[in-house]
Each structure stands twice: as C-alpha cells, then as structure tokens.
Amino acid sequence: MSNLIGRQALASLRSWFDRYVDSFMNGDPARDCAIRLKRDHTDRVCREIVGLARSLSLPDDRQVLAETAALFHDVGRFEQFARWGTYLDARSEDHAALGVEVLERHRPLDTLDPAARRLVTSAVRLHNRIEIPAHESDDCKLVTRLVRDADKLDIWDLALRYYCHEPGDWNEAIELELPDVPRISDEVFAGVMDRRMPRMRAVKTLGDFKIIQMGWVFDLNFDLSFELVARRGYLERLRGTLFRSDRVERVFGVVRTFVEERRPGGCRPD
Ligand SMILES: [Fe+2]
Structure with a gap:
C-alpha cells in the first residue's frame, strides 16, 4: 500500500483535536477536570502507541497511522460526558460508537487518504469491543490491537494512582460504587x-x-x-x-x- 499518512497531516489533526476538546471546557471545575482527564489520557496513549509501533519496526506511515488512531480513540468521551455526565458506557452509551459518530459529524479525517480514514475509524469503533471481528483486514487488526494495548497500559497506571489515593484522578471504580x-x-x-x-x-x-x-x-x-x-x-x-x-x-x-x-x-x- 502506498504512503498512507504523513506527519504533517497528524500535526493538523492534533490541532483539530485540541480545539475540539477545548470547546467542551465551560469553567465548571468538575466538568473541566473530567474533560482534562480524558485529554491527558489521550496524550499518554499516543506516547504508549509510538513506543509499541517502534518496537515492531513498522514503516513510518504505519506508525503515524497508529498514533492518529490513538489520538481519536476516545474522541467520543467528551460528548459522552457533556451529554450524560458520566464515562460509564453502561449508564450512557458506547463511547466508541459515539466517537465514530463525532468523526462522521465533524469530518476531521476528510483530508486523509480514504484507506487511512477507514483504518482510523475502524480502530476507534473496535477499540473497546470484547473481540476484534475475524473478518476485519490485517491492517485494521494491527492498528486496533495497538490502540487496545496502549489504552490498557495507561488505564492500569490511572487505576493504580486512584487506588493509591492520589487526589484528582477519576476512575470507573468510583462511579461504579x-x-x-x-x-x-x-x-x-x-x-x-x-x-x-x-x-x-x-x-x-x-x-x-x-x-x-x-x-x-x-x-x-x-x-x-x-x-x-x-x-x-x-x-x-x-x-x-x-x-x-x-x-x-x-x-x-x-x-x-x-x-x-x-x-x-x-x-x-x-
Ligand atoms: Fe482510552
């Protein structure tokens, strides 16, 4: 496959993402804290995925593609919190499906090669599924698996910080009561x-x-x-x-x- 995505395209998408996240900040400390939490999580998942992609010696465009998928994997979280006031999918809606909806509505990926756009969208949709459907392409499986591993690596960290009572960290366990x-x-x-x-x-x-x-x-x-x-x-x-x-x-x-x-x-x- 030809060059799927370049670093310049990722930089533009990152600016879009930052502006999009900022639009959810409304000055309410609890809400802004919740929004920042997912923004910071996204930053760390991006760093984790770069490490994973490098460890596999993937071609540069595949590494950038993986990082793009990490950048958008939780893009549905912001609207989820704004709509429902929770990050629990069971008490609101599937944040991955909502993420795909956000991508379709705001169309930040329109500048990408259609193959890259499809792969990023599929990774967003599938990142929280119990299993990746067997019929998905090898490219899709690879990007989705990278996102799933990078996501877990950061959530372990977040959860442990919460269990060790570091203030300010949200965790699903709090909401599950x-x-x-x-x-x-x-x-x-x-x-x-x-x-x-x-x-x-x-x-x-x-x-x-x-x-x-x-x-x-x-x-x-x-x-x-x-x-x-x-x-x-x-x-x-x-x-x-x-x-x-x-x-x-x-x-x-x-x-x-x-x-x-x-x-x-x-x-x-x-
Ligand atoms: Fe995540």
Missing part, C-alpha cells in the same frame, strides 16, 4: 483462572474489578506490552491494593505466569 469488601465473585474468579477476560456484568465488588483489570493481560498483543506490564509492576501493584486471600494469590499466579511466558527474555517453561 462497588462495595470494598474482601470477596471475589465465583464468575470473575473462574474466568481469570481459565485465562479469559470475564464480563463487566459479573463484577460485584471492588476486588472483582481489580481482578478483571489483572485479567486484561489475556487481551495484550505485543511483546513490549508484556514487557512493560512486568517492568512497571502493574500486577504486583494491583495485588498490593487487594486483601490477602487464596483466590487473589491464585489469580495473581496465573496472570503473572501468563506475562512472564510472553515477555521477551521472560521465563518460558519448557
């Missing part, structure tokens, strides 16, 4: 032990939520993602915010082994 009781539900435990990502519906306690976040490792796609999870100690730190129990230890053992087996130079059992 989950009881902080020392219990892991059967369905969540069974899913993670089976190396599957349990559904959010099964989450009944804050502990379940943290266990699900540990289970995100089953959906990671790239060597560097596993390496960063290990190096940053996300799983150990999540365990450190949980109560001590046999279930927590068993889940921790499974997810840590999963990561160790996949990180470059990790311990791969014969």
Whole structure:
C-alpha cells in the first residue's frame, strides 16, 4: 500500500483535536477536570502507541497511522460526558460508537487518504469491543490491537494512582460504587483462572474489578506490552491494593505466569 499518512497531516489533526476538546471546557471545575482527564489520557496513549509501533519496526506511515488512531480513540468521551455526565458506557452509551459518530459529524479525517480514514475509524469503533471481528483486514487488526494495548497500559497506571489515593484522578471504580469488601465473585474468579477476560456484568465488588483489570493481560498483543506490564509492576501493584486471600494469590499466579511466558527474555517453561 502506498504512503498512507504523513506527519504533517497528524500535526493538523492534533490541532483539530485540541480545539475540539477545548470547546467542551465551560469553567465548571468538575466538568473541566473530567474533560482534562480524558485529554491527558489521550496524550499518554499516543506516547504508549509510538513506543509499541517502534518496537515492531513498522514503516513510518504505519506508525503515524497508529498514533492518529490513538489520538481519536476516545474522541467520543467528551460528548459522552457533556451529554450524560458520566464515562460509564453502561449508564450512557458506547463511547466508541459515539466517537465514530463525532468523526462522521465533524469530518476531521476528510483530508486523509480514504484507506487511512477507514483504518482510523475502524480502530476507534473496535477499540473497546470484547473481540476484534475475524473478518476485519490485517491492517485494521494491527492498528486496533495497538490502540487496545496502549489504552490498557495507561488505564492500569490511572487505576493504580486512584487506588493509591492520589487526589484528582477519576476512575470507573468510583462511579461504579462497588462495595470494598474482601470477596471475589465465583464468575470473575473462574474466568481469570481459565485465562479469559470475564464480563463487566459479573463484577460485584471492588476486588472483582481489580481482578478483571489483572485479567486484561489475556487481551495484550505485543511483546513490549508484556514487557512493560512486568517492568512497571502493574500486577504486583494491583495485588498490593487487594486483601490477602487464596483466590487473589491464585489469580495473581496465573496472570503473572501468563506475562512472564510472553515477555521477551521472560521465563518460558519448557
Ligand atoms: Fe482510552
């Protein structure tokens, strides 16, 4: 495929994105804080995706394409908060579908090559799905997987900052108002032990939520993602915010082994 997108195009899209986000700031401290949170998250996801794309030695235009997809992956979040006052999809609407709607309404991608436009739009639409549909093209799968890994890498960081009571950070767990009781539900435990990502519906306690976040490792796609999870100690730190129990230890053992087996130079059992 020919050169899909250049750095100049990305710079213009970044200016559009900054202006778009600014238009949601209205001087109300709570709202502006919520909007800034997603803007800053987007910045960090862009940085994460650049690292991942480089680790794969992708051609320059594919790296720029991946960064563009990261820039827009949560573009639906701003309107979601403005409309509903929440980031919980279950209490409002699917923020990925809303993101596609925003792209179709404001058309910032119109200057791009149609193939690049389709890939970015598909990555936005699919970034939060349980699975990427098998019929999608290899290009689409690659960009979407990059966004999904980069997104998770930052959300782990955000969640851990919240669990460690750093002020000012929003987390889904706050809005879910989950009881902080020392219990892991059967369905969540069974899913993670089976190396599957349990559904959010099964989450009944804050502990379940943290266990699900540990289970995100089953959906990671790239060597560097596993390496960063290990190096940053996300799983150990999540365990450190949980109560001590046999279930927590068993889940921790499974997810840590999963990561160790996949990180470059990790311990791969014969
Ligand atoms: Fe995100």
